[in-house]
Amino acid sequence: MRRVRIAMLGGLLAAAYGLAIAASAPGRSNAGAARAAAASSHLQVIQVEYRLILSRGVVKAGPVSLEAIDRGMDPHDLRLVALGSRGEVTTPELTPGRRWDGVVRMKPGIYRLWCSLPEHAKLGMQATLRVVR
Numbered sequence: 001m002r003r004v005r006i007a008m009l010g011g012l013l014a015a016a017y018g019l020a021i022a023a024s025a026p027g028r029s030n031a032g033a034a035r036a037a038a039a040s041s042h043l044q045v046i047q048v049e050y051r052l053i054l055s056r057g058v059v060k061a062g063p064v065s066l067e068a069i070d071r072g073m074d075p076h077d078l079r080l081v082a083l084g085s086r087g088e089v090t091t092p093e094l095t096p097g098r099r100w101d102g103v104v105r106m107k108p109g110i111y112r113l114w115c116s117l118p119e120h121a122k123l124g125m126q127a128t129l130r131v132v133r
């Protein structure tokens, strides 16, 4: 499988689009604190037909190392947005076997992730992610 790294460029683009969004912080609970302790600032998203497979459901707020990998048979992209905000992060469209990684600044809240190719999200390529302090 060929892999392509565009780390710096991707990181800069993600930062430029910036998730400088005022997402409200979720309420804290013991369960929330436990999840926060388990959270990491690295997230891998595998794209296949027609699912997004996240390496974890919770990440720590701040710079998040995001890795998107197309392990399917069709091209896919990845979009992220904090619920209630408009600032959207878009990764380049990947062809099968390719990957993109970069750094995305994320604020606490719930994010929706999806593939924007026609019908892909409707067919199941969407997921939610919790970002905690």
Ligand SMILES: [Cu+2]
Binding pocket: 075, 076, 077, 115, 116, 117, 120, 125
């Ligand atoms: Cu797709």
